Amino acid sequence: MRGGDKPLYLDPSQPIDRRVEDLLARMTLEEKVGQMCQYSGITMEYERMIREGRIGSLLNVFGADETNRIQRIAVEESRLGIPLIFGLDVLHGYKTIFPIPLGLASTWDPDIVRRAASIAAAEAAADGVHWTFAPMVDIARDPRWGRIAEGAGEDPYLGSAMARAYVEGYQGKSLSDPDTIVACPKHYVAYGGAEGGRDYNTVDISERTLREIYLPPFRAAVKAGAGTLMSAFNDLNGIPASANPHTLRTILRGEWGFEGFVVSDWNAIGELITHGIAGNIYEAAEKALKAGVDMDMQGDVYRRALVQLVREGRIPEGLIDDAVRRILKIKFMLGLFDRPYVDPERAKKIIKCREHLEAALEIARKSIVLLKNDGNLLPLSRDLGSIAVIGPLADDHEAPLGPWSCLGDPKDVVTVLEGIKSKVSPKTKVLYAKGCDIEGSSKEGFDEALRAARESEVVIAVVGESRDMSGEAACRAYLDLPGVQEDLLKALHATGTPIVMVLMNGRPLSISWAAENIPAIIEAWFLGVQAGYAIADVIFGDYNPGGKLPVTFPRTVGQVPIYYNHKNTGRPPLPDVKWTSKYLDIPYTPLFPFGHGLSYTRFEYSGLEISPVEVGANDTVKVRFRVRNVGDREGDEVAQLYIRDPVASVTRPVKELKGFKRVTLKPGEEKTIEFTLMLEDLSFLNSEMKRVVEPGEFRVMVGSSSEDIRLTGSFTVKDYVEFPLM
Numbered sequence: 001m002r003g004g005d006k007p008l009y010l011d012p013s014q015p016i017d018r019r020v021e022d023l024l025a026r027m028t029l030e031e032k033v034g035q036m037c038q039y040s041g042i043t044m045e046y047e048r049m050i051r052e053g054r055i056g057s058l059l060n061v062f063g064a065d066e067t068n069r070i071q072r073i074a075v076e077e078s079r080l081g082i083p084l085i086f087g088l089d090v091l092h093g094y095k096t097i098f099p100i101p102l103g104l105a106s107t108w109d110p111d112i113v114r115r116a117a118s119i120a121a122a123e124a125a126a127d128g129v130h131w132t133f134a135p136m137v138d139i140a141r142d143p144r145w146g147r148i149a150e151g152a153g154e155d156p157y158l159g160s161a162m163a164r165a166y167v168e169g170y171q172g173k174s175l176s177d178p179d180t181i182v183a184c185p186k187h188y189v190a191y192g193g194a195e196g197g198r199d200y201n202t203v204d205i206s207e208r209t210l211r212e213i214y215l216p217p218f219r220a221a222v223k224a225g226a227g228t229l230m231s232a233f234n235d236l237n238g239i240p241a242s243a244n245p246h247t248l249r250t251i252l253r254g255e256w257g258f259e260g261f262v263v264s265d266w267n268a269i270g271e272l273i274t275h276g277i278a279g280n281i282y283e284a285a286e287k288a289l290k291a292g293v294d295m296d297m298q299g300d301v302y303r304r305a306l307v308q309l310v311r312e313g314r315i316p317e318g319l320i321d322d323a324v325r326r327i328l329k330i331k332f333m334l335g336l337f338d339r340p341y342v343d344p345e346r347a348k349k350i351i352k353c354r355e356h357l358e359a360a361l362e363i364a365r366k367s368i369v370l371l372k373n374d375g376n377l378l379p380l381s382r383d384l385g386s387i388a389v390i391g392p393l394a395d396d397h398e399a400p401l402g403p404w405s406c407l408g409d410p411k412d413v414v415t416v417l418e419g420i421k422s423k424v425s426p427k428t429k430v431l432y433a434k435g436c437d438i439e440g441s442s443k444e445g446f447d448e449a450l451r452a453a454r455e456s457e458v459v460i461a462v463v464g465e466s467r468d469m470s471g472e473a474a475c476r477a478y479l480d481l482p483g484v485q486e487d488l489l490k491a492l493h494a495t496g497t498p499i500v501m502v503l504m505n506g507r508p509l510s511i512s513w514a515a516e517n518i519p520a521i522i523e524a525w526f527l528g529v530q531a532g533y534a535i536a537d538v539i540f541g542d543y544n545p546g547g548k549l550p551v552t553f554p555r556t557v558g559q560v561p562i563y564y565n566h567k568n569t570g571r572p573p574l575p576d577v578k579w580t581s582k583y584l585d586i587p588y589t590p591l592f593p594f595g596h597g598l599s600y601t602r603f604e605y606s607g608l609e610i611s612p613v614e615v616g617a618n619d620t621v622k623v624r625f626r627v628r629n630v631g632d633r634e635g636d637e638v639a640q641l642y643i644r645d646p647v648a649s650v651t652r653p654v655k656e657l658k659g660f661k662r663v664t665l666k667p668g669e670e671k672t673i674e675f676t677l678m679l680e681d682l683s684f685l686n687s688e689m690k691r692v693v694e695p696g697e698f699r700v701m702v703g704s705s706s707e708d709i710r711l712t713g714s715f716t717v718k719d720y721v722e723f724p725l726m
Helices: 016-026 029-035 044-051 064-077 101-105 110-126 146-150 156-171 207-214 216-223 245-255 271-275 281-291 301-311 317-333 344-350 354-367 416-423 446-454 485-494 512-517 531-539
Strands: 037-040 057-059 085-088 228-231 261-264 369-373 386-390 429-433 458-464 499-504 520-523 603-611 621-629 635-644 656-665 670-677 691-693 696-703 709-717 721-723
Touching: 016 317, 029 037, 029 301, 029 317, 044 064, 064 344, 085 317, 101 110, 101 146, 101 156, 101 354, 110 156, 110 344, 110 354, 156 207, 156 216, 156 656, 207 216, 216 228, 245 281, 261 317, 271 281, 281 301, 281 317, 301 317, 354 531, 386 416, 386 446, 416 429, 416 458, 416 531, 429 446, 446 485, 458 485, 485 499, 485 512, 499 531, 520 531, 603 635, 603 696, 603 709, 621 635, 621 656, 621 696, 621 709, 635 670, 656 670
Parallel strands: 037 057, 057 085, 228 261, 386 429, 386 458, 458 499, 499 520
Antiparallel strands: 369 520, 603 621, 621 670, 635 656, 635 696, 691 721, 696 709
């Protein structure tokens, strides 16, 4: 800040609200609007605008030296010295890259997710980043949608648990902690419901589906204290999400009491013109601001339109003040006015440090899902005479980083081939052949791969997608293995050599042939920098896989959308009855159900107790049972609790996840697991759109997946209870 006595807003002893109001009172209209503008990268023109107080935030600028340089312009050369907030897409790691979020959700372990987010925050903060555009908490029931890779899958309960964990991990106990960054749950709202699984597409859903399926993870993130939120690209029931007063003002601010600020997605305000609800930038800016979008990401609409709109009386300056007040408050909470710069030496010490890499390995292991293991082919002996490692992803340093891998470096990635070589006995011969590319029709590499397979005792086939086949604008009409990879698998299978198939992918794939013919299948997702070591640990039994699917795998794309918590219909599917809800040409069941995941050991469930069996308006329900490891290896089990309301005033799902717990059990060890159901956990929106619990029976299902139910019981609710509409 240039010249003058030290004003109140620069006094750290003052309460934040007083500092905000003091600063706001000193700002010109142009400076206020500047705080509402975010741009990507840095140019000489942006540096001039920063000096003039016309930019509040930059994204895609990072590095301690560079952020300090730019921050000095804002703090020391602008009239009021308002610091910038630097944002970046830190989704699953900064430079220490963890599994993609769909993989992290496969841990079914919020503590692990919280830890990954905390490490990512510490690394990013040390390098001058204050704000992450994460977590993505969109529910996704359509695996064609590329951004399913960025979220927690199909279930609102699991998604809510993960949303809380991310926010708590990124933000810690206080944003003033220099190891924290502010979270930005996205994309608000229902972006994952895009028609046809096609990114940016229209979403048309009922208010009940919006509130019961798509909103709960956002609500959980807000309750966890998320400082910001990102409005989405999509049209929602005719009103684009970035100009939707119902979701942004009525629900987010009115019903939930959200006090942070809302940033648009990239040029989402400008795209209101393309949507067809605004004829020019002035109408677009007016609709977005009045709906509740506080900051314009890279649209340059607010800068060009808001000042004129205020001066013409179309927008009251009070609306501008409200938005700027929220933005400034986050900057004060982050401590940017008091500590605007970062220490470059800290970044050198903590980024990709040993502790973080060890955590990345542990988290990658926990994200792996064992889909199939016929004949206990896995784990393999490390003393085998020969192993063939085959496939386009076997020695790929890029793919394990996955989409949106921030500043991940392929040089840091351990490939599957490298991981296997690090594990086997010196006497084991490891043969490698790429076989084919991920995409394309060439089979020139088949002969080499088949020779390696015939000369080996086992084949480890590493197949799947490239990293850029998932993520934003990476939607697929087909869910089969790309290119000729399935043909490669069929040729390898014909050699008679046993095959372990390792999948790397950012979405569920329709692998029906493999599921029928390949004895062992590992779902590895994109596991990050330690992928090869984690996968090798599972293959050779140094780690017993315990991950579970957070999303349903279809048999074929024609089943999509397919999800476990569907409605029963009046004619539920019956295999031998034509006039029921099913397909003529394939089974109606999924290839692999939600919650599925195997282990190298076995678990038995027993002793279900439900108390009380008659529940009053002020009661809670305790569900207890025992899980015992009856195998000969230590392992993890994810015990899952589902409920069903079989008779209600509106149709209800066949089952709903309402509790889960990942436990580690030694051979012969038994643990008692207890879940507590609040009455609100049983609530739903009735025909009058009131959130209620109705009297009647509720069924309880406990098991190892949504289909592998081991214990069942029930309880009865005696009273009608109404809850606030949240």
